[in-house]
Amino acid sequence: MSAAEAAEPAGTTTATAVAPSSHLTPRPAAWSRSFRLLGSEIRLIAGRRRNQMGLLVLAAVPILMAFAVKLSSPRRRGGGPDLLSSITSNGLFVPLAALSVEIGLFLPLAIAMLSGDAIAGEANTGTLRYLLTVPVGRTRLLVTKYVSLCVGAVLGVASIVIPGSLVGIAVFGTGPMVTLSGTEMPFWTALWRIVLISLYLAAGLAALAAVGLFISTLTEQPLAATVALMIFTILSWIADAVPQIDWLHPWLLVDRWMAFVDLLRDPPFLDTVWQGLAVDLGYAVVFWLLAWARFAGKDITN
DSSP states (O other): OOHHHHHSOTTOOOHHHHSOOGGGSOOOOHHHHHHHHHHHHHHHHHHOHHHHHHHHHHHHHHHHHHHHHHHHOOOOOOSSOOTTTTGGGOTTHHHHHHHHHHTTTHHHHHHHHHHHIIIIIHHHHTHHHHHHHSSOOHHHHHHHHHHHHHHHHHHHHHHHHHHHHHHHHHHHOOOSEEOTTSOEEOHHHHHHHHHHHHHHHHHHHHHHHHHHHHHHTSOSOHHHHHHHHHHHHHHHHHHHTOGGGTTTGGGSTTTTGGGGGGGGSSSOOOHHHHHHHHHHHHHHHHHHHHHHHHHHTOOOOO
16 A cells, blocks of 8 residues: 555545536536526516517507598509509508508617617616626527517517407408419418518617617617617618618618518429528628627727
8 A cells, every 4th residue: 555545544545536517517517607698688678668669560550541431432443563552452461561561660670679778778877787696608698688689570560460450350351362373362371471470570680770779789888779770760761762882782781671571472482581581691690790809809898
């Protein structure tokens, strides 16, 4: 027996034998913490009074449009697709007409408000430091913030489509929907097309949210981030309407948002839809990475 072994107290073993394996140490799963954090973010978004009022405003537009058309009783005119004049023929055109109106301003404004609160709002109130004191890395926090913004985009579109569909069916009834190609779709097929249109527009708003998330990492003033994203959206719409720079149009985020009407054709014209989704994905990836690069080195101690 060596001197070292003799020096050990009886009944003990080496440190190697008693040291517990690190991977057996009980600890909360990373995915479980991420889901709890995401749930907290979604509850925070849904619990803010201004966000609730914003959803009510979004939902009020299709309701007002339906009753305005009902009272005025416009006659449908030929000459091209007109979602507003088609409302009287089928109530499912109510949410589509409302989406075509609100995608220009109201829905981007809702995303701008949510994006402004994402990082800049937390920094402004001083809660960003406390969020990062718990075992949540900056990357995980940024992913959670962006996923919650995507959920907000879906909720914004749903707040238009669901009440618009219900009121439209109640006021104007339903039945086979006349497509933009002149054919008819049965009710359930038309309803499925509306779901696809909602998801398509939500994808565009999610890409816009990535731009807003990046802007939100540049400032500690949520109002400034909101205004900056709205300026970005308005300038994009203006540039998309200028024919002299048509070479730039395919690269603009808003250029193919109105391509959702191609899903109302029979068969649906998917080329512009796929191009729009590709642009959405490009904006989402590029601006989320820019937000990550900025947020990873952001000083939150002040």
